[in-house]
Amino acid sequence: FFFMSVSRETTRDLLLKAHERFDIEYGGFLSNHMTHGLMALDMLGASSERLASWFQEYIKHDVNGSQLEPAQSPGDLTIDENNWNQFKGKRENFPELYEFFKKQAESATEQEIVNKFISDLAPGVAGSALHPMIHLGFSIAFSDSNVPFAEGLAYMTHSFLPLLDYSLFESNSTPEDSQKDLKAIVVDIRNDDGLWNLMRNTKETGFQSKLKLLQDSVSLLGHLSKWNVLHSNTSSEEEEQQVFEAACKELAQTAVFAFYYTKPPCTEFFLLHGVTGCYAAICIASMITNHEQRMKVLFHFAAAFLATFIVEGSPDCITGSTDADHPISPTNDWQAIVDQVLQENTDRNDVHMIKLIYVCKRFSEMYGEDPLWVNAAGCLTLSSILDTSDYDFAIGISQEPNPR
Known part of the structure; x- marks a missing residue:
């Protein structure tokens, strides 16, 4: 595999x-x-x-x-199963x-x-x-x-940092007509004035300190609770597997969508982590035998992904997705993209680029050919980005700094 x-x-x-x-x-x-x-x-x-x-x-x-x-x-401290x-x-x-x-x-x-x-x-x-x-x-x-x-x-x-309490989601009944897919939730979050202003009015500057502003966020929980896949009823292991795989695929598509469709594409540093983090969450959840437990892992990752989107200023990834002239990868050949980071003497040494290529290639293998995967990998790999300092940070705030 x-x-x-x-x-x-x-x-x-x-x-x-x-x-x-x-x-x-x-x-x-x-x-x-x-x-x-x-x-x-x-x-x-x-x-x-x-x-x-x-x-x-x-x-x-x-x-x-x-x-x-x-x-x-290691010091003298002994850590064991009890402590x-x-x-x-x-x-x-x-x-x-x-x-x-x-x-x-x-x-x-x-x-x-x-x-x-x-x-x-x-x-x-x-x-x-x-x-x-x-x-x-x-x-x-x-x-x-x-x-x-x-x-x-x-x-x-x-580094354990909890965002949302899953038990509050369980007690939060969401009517079926309010449930929606994850991409629609991203759109709703972009239109949420409270979350928009929270990131533009805070004096906090670091990513992690801004992320902590969303701990126990009623707004974030309200948005995530509408994700329809979290409300799926299953009556067999086969149905559970179908729901789990559909949720993983939707997470992957949404994470790459948010990263690729910013303008310029594929430059937002922490949205890139949303993509590589998504793949990691899927790898971890796929090891879990209990269906409810693996869906909880996806819930907690989805909360972290949406929080990352909010912290970066809820950037506009909608306009790009409807723009026929949005940049695409110069090549659809995966090997040509991969070779950019495998060749001896290449200047493509940025670790985030390497991981992004690997993850998008894996997504193409796991979920079928979709222009999204190769466009995200190709646009980053063949861009002028060579190191951490070349990425954009909080692109939503730098492009649209004003509160609403």
Whole structure:
């Protein structure tokens, strides 16, 4: 099902080296993307030489003057099944959390571990700008090393940030004639003056601090509660699987839609994380055996995705979707796009670009050829974006700064 690269041994070695040498975060709050990039390159078919050269390239990577920081060693603290839950969201003790989850991974399958811990972790997927969930989801797709898998679980615990209480959704009965698809909910959110003004009147500037303004948001819960797929009645495992797959596909289409149809297309930094985060959420949820539990994972990711859209200023992705002249990918050839990041001596080293290509290619394999997938990947890959600083941030606010 997942592509097995000819360079898998190199990748595993580099993943271990990355863990031993570098901390999970740097510069106070920036997420280390080394592991995501290595796994995505591997799954795209990178050579051992390309993996090794990208590893060295990312070590030199700099964001606002900050670079990767040395890994911390575990202290004397012992984390076990009785106390691990106490460390959720405290943003400390990552090395000890890693040791705990690594021991778990040595004595059970990835699926068993996900099913064991996900109900406690899923509500907090918005933490650290979705990166912990992305870390775990990509490790499940890679499925060939305990190191990133244990890191992902530890990071999700470390950065746990709950947005909405699922039990409030359960008690919030939404009439059938008010239910709608996710894209329509995105349109409603763009037209929601309260959420629009919240992000334009706040003194908060950081992504995560603005995201926290939406914790326990009645407005956000009201919008998400209208998603029709969350109200599907099922009477068999077959029907449950159909509902789950339809929800995953709709999430993927909506996340890529919001990213691709901004003007200019495919430049919004955190909407890109909505796409890679969506794929990660699907990978995680697909491991879960209980239908209600996997739908809860999708609920919590959808909340994080919609919150990200709001934080970035509820940008206009509607006009672009109806514009016959909206830019499209210069090529429909996936290999030509992939080669842009696999070639030796390429300048396409941006880890977000690499992950976006991998995810959109996977979506095309999972959900069928749709111009959306190749256009999003191609427009980003063949753009002038080469590094983090080249992206747009809060594009909705920069383009439409005024409150309503």
